[in-house]
Amino acid sequence: MTAPVTTRGPQDTPGRRGGRGSEELIRAEEPVLAHNYHPLPVVVARAEGTWVEDVEGRRYLDMLAGYSALNFGHRHPALIEAAHRQLDRLTLTSRAFHNDRLAEFAERLAALTGQDMVLPMNTGAEAVESGVKVARKWAYDVKGVPADRATIVVAADNFHGRTTTIVSFSTDETARTGFGPFTPGFRIVPYNDLAALEAAVDDTTAAVLIEPIQGEAGVIVPDDGYLAGVRELTRRKGCLFVADEIQSGLGRTGSTLAVEHESVVPDVVLLGKALGGGIVPVSAVVGRREVLGVLHPGEHGSTFGGNPLAAAVGTAVVGLLETGEFQRRAADLGVILREGLARLVGRGVVGFRARGLWAGVDIDPALGTGREISERLMGEGVLVKDTHGSTIRLAPPLTITGEELQGALGALEKVLG
Secondary structure, three states: OOOOOOOOOHHHOOOOHHHOOHHHHHHHHOOOOOOOOOOOOOOEEEEEEOEEEEOOOOEEEEOOHHHHOOOOOEOOHHHHHHHHHHHOOOOOOOOOOOOOOHHHHHHHHHHHHOOOEEEEEOOHHHHHHHHHHHHHHHHHHHHOOOOOOOEEEEEOOOOOOOOHHHHHOOOOHHHHOOOOOOOOOEEEEOOOOHHHHHHHOOOOEEEEEEOOOEOOOOOEOOOOOHHHHHHHHHHHHOOEEEEEOOOOOOOOOOOOOHHHHHOOOOOEEEEOHHHHOOOOOOEEEEEOHHHHOOOOOOOOOOOOOOOHHHHHHHHHHHHHHHOOHHHHHHHHHHHHHHHHHHHHEOOOEEEEEEOOOOEEEEEOHHHOOHHHHHHHHHHOOEEOEEOOOOEEEEOOOOOOOHHHHHHHHHHHHHHHO
């Protein structure tokens, strides 16, 4: 792997940012930050492209990309330029007024995703919450479900966010325990099981909400035909198909949306993470006019949703995806990723699942937990993150080179050896 050359000014001398090094900064967080994360012990001070650098100047290849929030790498020049340009003009108006960046953002995002309308929000969890509200409102106003009786069917082992409503339909007890009472109105069925899904849908069902690929669960790719089956079932049963593409969308899997691998068009698509280009939080609900059209002034909103800075960056992100370059890169480099992982099966890797530049890799538990493997890879200059048990996730920026990807695979082979 070849690390980029960086230029430092006197104020940026490694180990001297604020006069504190990595160990001291990590210790300083302990008493003042809520302990809702368990990060790897690396303190990132700067980044560019696929590489990050800690306060001592050690460089690491980023193979996580902010859980797909950095699909275009750190500080992509086109995105940084768009942000700088907008910072000099206008950053926030609230939706009390129109702004001159929002129309183009909505027009181009709708066209990119093959939908009609856009509801701009900020975070992925906000997009999911908004999708839930829209689906329920559609059920009452359009489908005719009796008031307060609408249900939404979801999949076990899902990850849609951390709000109290969202964890109400999680099956992860760590996410749920201690946060009840929970929001009613959700039915949970096994993922990748069309028969169970059909049995759960009835006249009260507003929507089926699923991830086309389950990310937090370990990059679980459903069987061929599952997504098409969900689309056919929801159309036949008269309910909405809501696809959570917050991690899987915007180029990650080798197509703009993961549902495109089965030529499926959902009624509603939830987007986030990469939509903000790694610069600002941007999310959106995109959908058919007859679905998003159920919202009226005062029924839903967000002070920051659709702000000019977010719209400017989001438009620049859409511009990168409109070329198709990043989708092709994910597809082509995904072949290298799959072939490299296949060579490690039986040599420390017990199995993996991959689509595009995204993989969940199951490590032989005898060699260590996912956390331990992640820490060993950090020692080799590669950053990944573990999920359940001995599984690690690989999701590098789509700007990664074949050489860098091979280097990361070589580092994984080394730590498993």
